[in-house]
Amino acid sequence: MKPIIEFKNVFLAFGDNPVLKGLDLQIQEGETITIIGGSGSGKSVTLKLLLGVLSPDSGSIYYQGKNVTTMGEKDLIAMRKELGVLFQGSALFDSLTVQENVAYPLREHFDYSEKELDRIVAQKLAVVGLPKIEEMFPSDLSGGMKKRVGLARAIATDPKVILYDEPTTGLDPTNTQRINRLILQMQKTLKVTSIVVTHDMESAFQVSNRLALLKEGKICFVGTVDEAKSSKDETVRDFIEGRMETVEPLKIMEAR
Amino acid sequence: MTALSPFFAFVGGVATLSVQTVIKFLRSRLDFFALIYQIEAIGNKTFVLVALVSIFTGMVMALQLSVGLGRFGLKLYIGQVIGLTIVRELGPVLSSLMMAARVGAGITAELGSMVVTEQVLAIEAMGASPITKLVLPRVLACVISAPLLAVMGDIVGILGGMTITMTEAGITGRFYLDQILKTVVLEDFLVGVVKTFFFGFFIAIIACYQGLNTTGGTEGVGKATTQAVVYSSLTIFITDFFLTKLFLLL
Numbered sequence: 001m002k003p004i005i006e007f008k009n010v011f012l013a014f015g016d017n018p019v020l021k022g023l024d025l026q027i028q029e030g031e032t033i034t035i036i037g038g039s040g041s042g043k044s045v046t047l048k049l050l051l052g053v054l055s056p057d058s059g060s061i062y063y064q065g066k067n068v069t070t071m072g073e074k075d076l077i078a079m080r081k082e083l084g085v086l087f088q089g090s091a092l093f094d095s096l097t098v099q100e101n102v103a104y105p106l107r108e109h110f111d112y113s114e115k116e117l118d119r120i121v122a123q124k125l126a127v128v129g130l131p132k133i134e135e136m137f138p139s140d141l142s143g144g145m146k147k148r149v150g151l152a153r154a155i156a157t158d159p160k161v162i163l164y165d166e167p168t169t170g171l172d173p174t175n176t177q178r179i180n181r182l183i184l185q186m187q188k189t190l191k192v193t194s195i196v197v198t199h200d201m202e203s204a205f206q207v208s209n210r211l212a213l214l215k216e217g218k219i220c221f222v223g224t225v226d227e228a229k230s231s232k233d234e235t236v237r238d239f240i241e242g243r244m245e246t247v248e249p250l251k252i253m254e255a256r
Numbered sequence: 257m258t259a260l261s262p263f264f265a266f267v268g269g270v271a272t273l274s275v276q277t278v279i280k281f282l283r284s285r286l287d288f289f290a291l292i293y294q295i296e297a298i299g300n301k302t303f304v305l306v307a308l309v310s311i312f313t314g315m316v317m318a319l320q321l322s323v324g325l326g327r328f329g330l331k332l333y334i335g336q337v338i339g340l341t342i343v344r345e346l347g348p349v350l351s352s353l354m355m356a357a358r359v360g361a362g363i364t365a366e367l368g369s370m371v372v373t374e375q376v377l378a379i380e381a382m383g384a385s386p387i388t389k390l391v392l393p394r395v396l397a398c399v400i401s402a403p404l405l406a407v408m409g410d411i412v413g414i415l416g417g418m419t420i421t422m423t424e425a426g427i428t429g430r431f432y433l434d435q436i437l438k439t440v441v442l443e444d445f446l447v448g449v450v451k452t453f454f455f456g457f458f459i460a461i462i463a464c465y466q467g468l469n470t471t472g473g474t475e476g477v478g479k480a481t482t483q484a485v486v487y488s489s490l491t492i493f494i495t496d497f498f499l500t501k502l503f504l505l506l
Contacts, residue, residue, distance in 0.1 A: 053380050080383035091378035094369075105382040 002065065004029040004161065004193055005050060010059035011217075012045065019045050020056070021217030029160075032187050032194040034204040036239060037214035043197040044088070046214070047163050050195075051083065052076045081109050084154030084192075088166040090146040092138040092153070098125070099134035102153045109157060124152040128182060144175030151182060155190065162186060164196040168203045176203060183207040201240055205229075213239055266465075266487070273465050274457075277391050284388045286396075294397030301358050302405055306351045310409040313346055314338060314416030322425040331425045332435070338417040339436035340444060347410035348448040349496055352402055352455035356488040359401075360463040363394050364484035367467025368477035376468065386468065395460040402456030403449045410448070447503045454499060455492050462488040 003026040010023040019042040027033050035043050048054040049061055052068050061068040063079050071079065092101050102121045106112055112120065118134075125131055128148040138146060147167065154162055164183065168176040180203050186192055187207075198204055204211060204225075211228045213221040213236055221228065221236045228236055321334045367390060370376045379386050418432050466484035470476045 048377075051381050053377060077383040080381060083381070085378070085381045087374045087378060089373055091374040093375055093378075094373075104384075108382055108384045 001028060003027055003062075004064055005195070006060075006062040007046070007049075008060045008062070010049065010056045010061060012042070012049065012054070012056045018217055020049075020059075023059070023214070023218060025212055025219050025222070027193060027195060029193055030187075030191055031209045032183065032196065032207055033210045033212060034196040034198060034208040035212045035214055036199060036201070036204055038199065038239075041214045042217060043199075043214055044165050047085070047165055047195065047197055050163070051080065051085070081105075081157060082160045084157065084159035084162045086147065086150050086154045086162065086164045086167055088169055090138070090143075090150035092146055092149060094138055096137075097134065098130075098136050098138070098141075098149050101138070101149060102156050104153065105157045120156065121152075124156050125149070127155065127185075128152045129178070142175075144171055144178065147171065147175070147179055148182070151179075151186075155186065155192075158190070159192065161193045161195065164194065164198075166198055166200075167196060168198065168200045176200070179203075180206045201242075215239075269469065270461055270465050273387075273391065273468075274461050276387050277395055277461065280385065280387045280392050281396070284385070284392075287389070287393060290389075290393040291396055294393045295401055297362075298355070298359050298397050298401040299404075301362060302351075302355050302401070303408070305354045305358055306405050306409045307412045309350050309354055310342075310347065310413035311416035313350060314342060314413035314418075315420045317341065317346075318417040318420035319424060322421065326425070331427065332431075334417070334421050334425055334427065335432035335435035336439040338421075339414060339440045342413040342417070343410050343440050344444050344448050345496075345500075347413055348406040348452045348455065349492060351405040351409035352452055352459065352492050353489055355398070355402060355405060355456070356459045356463075356492060357485055359398065360459045360484050360488045361481050363460065363463035364467040364470075364481045365477055367464060368470035368480045369474075371468060371470045372473055372477060391461075391464045391468075394464055395457060398456040398460035399453055400456070402452040402459070406449055406452040410445075447500070450503075451496060451499045454495055458491045458495060459488045462491060 005027040007023050007025040010020050011018070012020040023042075023046065025035075035046060037043050045054065049056055050063070050068065052071060055069055059069075066075065066079070068076075068079065092098075093104070096104070099118070099121050102124055103117045106117055106120060121134060122131065125133065128151050130145060130148050130152070133141070133145075133149075138149070141149065167179050167183065171179065183194060183196065184207055187194055194207075196204070196207060208225055210222060210224055212219050213228075215235055221231065221233060223231070228240065231237060317338050318334060321337055322331060325331050325333060325337070367376070370390070376386050376390070379389055414436060418429050421427050421432050422429055463484045466480040466487070470480045472479070
């Protein structure tokens with residue numbers, strides 16, 4: 001089967017700091033794949049490359065057979081319309097209400113009436129278990145609620161692919177479980193392809209069909225959760241058991 | 257050369273953002289409500305500040321001129337000197353400097369915070385353009401507001417000068433205003449006002465550039481904000497000289 005997303009020999013460096021050194025990864029339609037790796041290993045950068053907000057130094061990224069790195073503005077916008085992103089810090093717009101935040105991508109890409117927008121926003125907020133908070137501002141919400149509103153915004157346009165950037169980071173165990181359940185629910189009910197970037201192994205085991213381990217700029221393991229758990233590979237075992245050294249070059253973090 | 261590279265990077269970055277903004281202005285649908293919101297925000301932020309600076313500038317000029325011109329028995333000309341100086345130079349420059357300090361800093365801090373909290377990335381990821389959504393309304397709002405604030409600054413400054421001229425130089429308000437109306441011609445007024453279109457553009461574009469290129473978290477936001485005010489203030493003085501020279505040649 002042809003993959004919906006494919007990274008082919010992707011190289012990227014920020015100044016003198018190489019982040020990706022020949023990344024290869026294929027993602028199949030409908031699956032939930034989790035990219036795991038230490039801090040500064042280039043996981044979030046991988047998502048930004050797919051979104052087309054960063055360009056690789058060499059290599060290609062394909063979305064539904066189209067090369068993202070050579071896409072024009074129109075094609076990029078059309079692709080982004082099909083992608084939903086849940087950001088690490090939710091990235092909700094402070095100056096807008098929850099309703100306006102969730103409606104933002106809808107206003108951008110469709111010509112819905114205000115009544116239609118209200119209906120869709122209410123429906124998406126109900127999906128994430130937060131009905132009737134439309135008039136609240138992000139500053140009135142807890143961290144977990146912000147993440148769920150961020151997810152409601154990510155699914156507002158019924159995307160084909162959802163990208164989760166550290167979805168459970170900074171959340172308490174209850175909210176972590178809630179987000180994990182929502183990721184699974186998206187997969188089952190919306191049949192979307194999901195790419196999760198995390199270093200939370202419990203969450204990764206819970207939500208993933210496959211895991212991809214990113215180390216030293218390359219994917220050094222791809223396999224199912226069971227394959228990862230039973231792997232004899234030292235790198236995989238080290239990461240799963242929390243023994244892997246994490247590299248966090250300051251310049252890379254700054255360049256991001 | 258290495259020491260100059262940040263300067264060239266800044267100039268190149270601002271120039272690129274300016275071109276991109278003009279292209280977006282010509283090609284994309286303008287968010288009229290965002291523009292009105294920005295104009296209102298700029299007006300609210302700067303109106304009182306410009307009025308205060310202008311009135312005291314007019315007053316202190318009247319004080320100094322009543323002493324300086326008084327030595328030569330030329331107190332009757334206070335109104336003409338104040339009128340010309342404020343309308344041609346001080347009104348536009350001072351109001352723009354206040355705008356740079358208040359509005360420019362605000363724009364950089366706002367956009368910088370949005371960058372740090374990934375809100376700008378979110379705009380891009382949702383298929384929208386940060387230039388259309390964030391830069392264009394702010395640039396247009398500053399270009400529209402700067403001349404309005406300058407005109408307001410001119411009027412308040414002249415009135416401030418009038419109060420002190422009346423009390424310190426013993427000249428009637430009517431005579432003071434008559435002298436200004438006789439001396440200050442439309443060309444003087446236009447030279448001052450036209451410059452503020454450029455000042456407004458530079459204030460906004462530099463502030464947006466600094467905000468969108470913020471790095472280093474919340475500390476970076478503070479640094480970018482300070483730089484935006486310094487760079488836009490310097491740009492106002494530099495462009496003021498060249499524009500004045502250009503207008504004198506025309």
